[in-house]
Amino acid sequence: MSTFRVDGARALVTGASRGIGRAVARALAEAGADVALSARTGDALKETASLVQDQGRTAVLVPGDLADTARAAHVVDQAAHALGGLDIVVHNAGVLPMEEDGSPVVLPLQESFQRDWDSVLHVNLGATAAVCRAAHPHLAASPRASLVLMSSVAGVVGAPRMEAYAASKAAQISLVRSLATGWARQGIRVNALCPGWTRTDMTAFAYGSGPLSDWLMGHVPLGRWAEVTDVAAATLYLASPASAYLTGHALVLDGGMSVPDGGLAGTPKPPSPFVAPAPAPVPAPSPHAGPLAAADAAR
Numbered sequence: 001m002s003t004f005r006v007d008g009a010r011a012l013v014t015g016a017s018r019g020i021g022r023a024v025a026r027a028l029a030e031a032g033a034d035v036a037l038s039a040r041t042g043d044a045l046k047e048t049a050s051l052v053q054d055q056g057r058t059a060v061l062v063p064g065d066l067a068d069t070a071r072a073a074h075v076v077d078q079a080a081h082a083l084g085g086l087d088i089v090v091h092n093a094g095v096l097p098m099e100e101d102g103s104p105v106v107l108p109l110q111e112s113f114q115r116d117w118d119s120v121l122h123v124n125l126g127a128t129a130a131v132c133r134a135a136h137p138h139l140a141a142s143p144r145a146s147l148v149l150m151s152s153v154a155g156v157v158g159a160p161r162m163e164a165y166a167a168s169k170a171a172q173i174s175l176v177r178s179l180a181t182g183w184a185r186q187g188i189r190v191n192a193l194c195p196g197w198t199r200t201d202m203t204a205f206a207y208g209s210g211p212l213s214d215w216l217m218g219h220v221p222l223g224r225w226a227e228v229t230d231v232a233a234a235t236l237y238l239a240s241p242a243s244a245y246l247t248g249h250a251l252v253l254d255g256g257m258s259v260p261d262g263g264l265a266g267t268p269k270p271p272s273p274f275v276a277p278a279p280a281p282v283p284a285p286s287p288h289a290g291p292l293a294a295a296d297a298a299r
């Protein structure tokens with residue numbers, strides 16, 4: 001079990017103010033890392049910092065809006081400066097397109113707006129490139145460097161009505177594969193984690209609704225939502241020496257959702273809340289006339 005420990009490692013976690021990022025920060029600290037924490041919301045970062053400190057590790061706050069790519073680079077450099085270098089970077093910050101009332105935009109591409117596409121790609125992919133670029137010199141100087149991008153199963157299987165999100169997450173997987181080969185001889189491992197439906201603020205619109213949650217979980221063979229601790233455990237594996245021979249990989253952590261299960265073991269699915277029920281079929285007219293028509297109708 002000692003290969004899962006990251007004692008003395010210097011880690012940066014983005015999107016650490018809540019949800020998956022907070023759980024990842026806590027898990028890294030429990031495994032022995034000091035952790036720099038980034039997000040836009042300073043007060044929430046302080047709560048994550050206290051979870052890190054409860055594990056006896058150092059927490060430093062490097063707040064910033066990663067949509068500002070210059071700021072994103074500065075966040076990475078600040079983290080490295082505060083911790084004396086970086087061995088682990090978990091770039092986890094990410095967004096769904098949001099309506100003005102805070103609910104997610106769930107619309108087919110042809111009905112959505114270019115501004116939704118642009119904002120999601122800017123944060124989920126543009127900031128990813130900026131973080132990776134800035135992290136490179138720090139990770140190259142580390143003897144145990146691991147970069148983890150928090151992608152999504154949506155990047156593997158696609159997500160109708162969430163095309164921008166899915167495309168941004170697929171692009172992260174592509175970037176992982178490119179960087180992994182480019183940076184391998186510099187001792188930097190690069191992997192993606194692709195969670196399925198996980199209970200966080202991002203998905204509160206779905207797990208808070210019985211029928212929608214039931215329908216979504218009908219497509220998950222394990223039949224339940226992932227908890228943030230499930231995702232944190234897999235992230236720790238990717239960040240730690242336990243995965244020392246793994247690079248360029250996209251680890252899918254989705255309760256089996258991406259395995260086609262339409263065959264003999266197909267799990268019964270509730271009806272989709274997005275599709276109107278099909279009208280009842282109209283019986284074909286009887287080919288018989290006269291007395292036989294009544295017998296046909298009875299059949």
Ligand SMILES: NC(=O)c1ccc[n+]([C@@H]2O[C@H](COP(=O)([O-])OP(=O)(O)OC[C@H]3O[C@@H](n4cnc5c(N)ncnc54)[C@H](OP(=O)(O)O)[C@@H]3O)[C@@H](O)[C@H]2O)c1
Pocket residue numbers: 014015016017018019020021038039040041042044064065066067092093094095123150151152153194195196197198199200201202203
């Ligand atoms: N939940 C799921 O089902 C699921 C599934 C697959 C993949 N993921 C991925 O996992 C990651 C974390 O998701 P989550 O569910 O934990 O979401 P969440 O609860 O909404 O948390 C998102 C985190 O990202 C930060 N963030 C968002 N925009 C930012 C920006 N412009 N600059 C800096 N930080 C920003 C947020 O902090 P502030 O708001 O304080 O800035 C927050 O800490 C995301 O990349 C998401 O795509 C989630």
